[in-house]
Amino acid sequence: MPNTPSSWPTWYVAILLVYAVFLVAIAVYDARWQRIPNRAVYPAVAVAVVLAFFQPTGPWWSFVLAGLFGGLLLFAIAVASRGGLGLGDAKLAVLIGLMSGWPSVIAALFLGFAGGAVVGVALMASGRIGRREPMPFGPALAAGALAAIFVGPQLARTLWPVFG
Numbered sequence: 001m002p003n004t005p006s007s008w009p010t011w012y013v014a015i016l017l018v019y020a021v022f023l024v025a026i027a028v029y030d031a032r033w034q035r036i037p038n039r040a041v042y043p044a045v046a047v048a049v050v051l052a053f054f055q056p057t058g059p060w061w062s063f064v065l066a067g068l069f070g071g072l073l074l075f076a077i078a079v080a081s082r083g084g085l086g087l088g089d090a091k092l093a094v095l096i097g098l099m100s101g102w103p104s105v106i107a108a109l110f111l112g113f114a115g116g117a118v119v120g121v122a123l124m125a126s127g128r129i130g131r132r133e134p135m136p137f138g139p140a141l142a143a144g145a146l147a148a149i150f151v152g153p154q155l156a157r158t159l160w161p162v163f164g
Contacts, residue, residue, distance in 0.1 A: 005150065012056050019099055023142035026092065030138030036088030041076060041095060044133025048098035058101045061158040066105035070097030073109065089137045106160065112137075112144030 007014070014075060030036050043163035045067075052063035078085040095113075116137055123129045134156040150157070 003091045008144035009056055010023075015051065016099075020146055020149070027139035027142035030088070030136040034134060035075065036086070036092050036138050038088075038091070040134075041088070041091045045091070045095050048095055055101065055151065062101040062164055063098050066097035066100055066102040067094045068097065069102070070094055070100075070105050070109060085137060089141060092141055094156050096141060099111060100148050103156035103160070104160045106163055107152040107155040108145045109141075109161065110126055110144070110155070111147050112141040116140030 008016075017098060022040075022053050026036055026040060027038075042075065048067070049064070053060045054068075055063055068164065071090050074077050074085060074090035075087070075091040078087055100108045116135075119140060120129075120135050124131060
């Protein structure tokens with residue numbers, strides 16, 4: 001089955017809509033409080049693990065490995081940056097990987113990092129934040145994840161032909 005929205009089953013589209021609403025809510029919460037609440041992310045991760053075994057767009061292991069990749073990558077960055085990136089972002093990356101699968105998780109994280117960089121530079125250039133001031137990363141991750149729903153596999157294959 002091709003991985004295009006028009007070929008997805010209705011139940012899967014409904015789940016993606018719930019996921020999109022969840023990501024928007026997490027983005028708004030993180031933008032306001034600079035926190036990603038465990039009580040929201042943990043249940044979502046549990047549901048995404050179960051959903052990985054029923055994904056119509058790829059094998060279950062693609063989604064589980066993508067969740068591990070996303071979470072471990074952002075966890076490593078959080079540890080290396082000594083608080084520059086929060087563990088809530090790493091937990092959100094687990095969810096994004098579980099819902100995106102491989103190689104879409106790469107596109108989701110790439111778009112999240114690129115979007116976060118653009119917004120950060122714009123906020124610094126406008127004087128709204130200083131270079132050392134914290135900026136929530138959840139909104140950028142959420143935006144990257146939403147975009148990856150539609151362009152994830154194609155973007156990953158275009159930017160990194162090894163996935164083609």
